[in-house]
Amino acid sequence: MEPKTKLQTSPEEAGRIRRAVQNVRKIDGGNGSSRLVEPRHAGEILELLKDERVSGDVYTLPRPFSITSITDWIEDHQAQARAGTGLLLYARHEDGKIMSITDFQFWPKWSACEFGGVIAHTHQNQSLGTVGVKAMCDFAFETIGVQLIALTTSLDNVRSQKS
Numbered sequence: 001m002e003p004k005t006k007l008q009t010s011p012e013e014a015g016r017i018r019r020a021v022q023n024v025r026k027i028d029g030g031n032g033s034s035r036l037v038e039p040r041h042a043g044e045i046l047e048l049l050k051d052e053r054v055s056g057d058v059y060t061l062p063r064p065f066s067i068t069s070i071t072d073w074i075e076d077h078q079a080q081a082r083a084g085t086g087l088l089l090y091a092r093h094e095d096g097k098i099m100s101i102t103d104f105q106f107w108p109k110w111s112a113c114e115f116g117g118v119i120a121h122t123h124q125n126q127s128l129g130t131v132g133v134k135a136m137c138d139f140a141f142e143t144i145g146v147q148l149i150a151l152t153t154s155l156d157n158v159r160s161q162k163s
C-alpha cells in the first residue's frame with residue numbers, strides 16, 4: 001500500500017535508490033541470508049503458502065495459489081528487481097526447507113518502501129519475525145538508503161504489529 005507520507009525526492013536520489021535495489025543479490029543478517037526468489041522455487045513456495053497459518057493474513061499474495069499464479073508472481077518481481085522497484089526474497093532453514101519469504105515494494109520517487117513477509121508455521125513464535133523485521137529495516141535504511149518505511153498489517157494481526 002502506498003505510503004501516506006510522500007517525501008519529495010530529487011531525481012538523483014530516486015536514481016540512486018533504484019540502482020541500489022537493482023544491485024541486490026542477497027541480504028545478510030538477522031536470520032541468515034535472504035536470496036532472490038527464482039521461478040524454479042515456485043513449487044516450494046506453493047507448498048509454504050498453501051498453509052493458511054502462513055498465508056492467511058497476507059493481502060499481497062497471488063491468490064488462488066497455483067504453480068502458474070506463483071510463477072507469474074515471481075516473474076513479476078524479477079521485472080520489478082530489474083526496474084529497481086521490488087524484490088522477492090527467500091531464506092532457507094538449515095534443514096533445507098524455505099522458512100521465510102519477504103516481499104519489498106520500493107517507491108524511489110518518494111524515498112520509501114514497504115515490506116511484508118511470511119514465516120513457515122513450524123518457525124513462527126520463535127522471534128524470527130522480530131529479528132527479521134529489524135534486519136530488513138537496517139537493509140532498507142542503510143543499504144538501499146530510503147528515508148521512509150511503510151508497514152501494513154490487518155488490525156487483528158497482533159504478532160505482526162509487535163514484530
Ligand SMILES: CC(C)(COP(=O)(O)OP(=O)(O)OC[C@H]1O[C@@H](n2cnc3c(N)ncnc32)[C@H](O)[C@@H]1OP(=O)(O)O)[C@@H](O)C(=O)NCCC(=O)NCCS
Nearest residue numbers: 057118119124125126127128129130153158159160162163
Ligand atoms: C507475523 C510473523 C511474521 C511474526 O513473526 P514471528 O517470528 O512468528 O513472531 P515473534 O516470535 O517475533 O513474535 C512477535 C511478537 O508477537 C508476540 N506474540 C506472539 N504470539 C502472539 C499472540 N498470539 N498474541 C499476541 N502477541 C503475540 C510475541 O510475544 C512478540 O512480541 P514481543 O517481542 O513484545 O514479545 C509470523 O508469525 C508470520 O509469518 N505469520 C503469518 C503471516 C503474517 O501474518 N505475516 C505478516 C503480514 S503483515
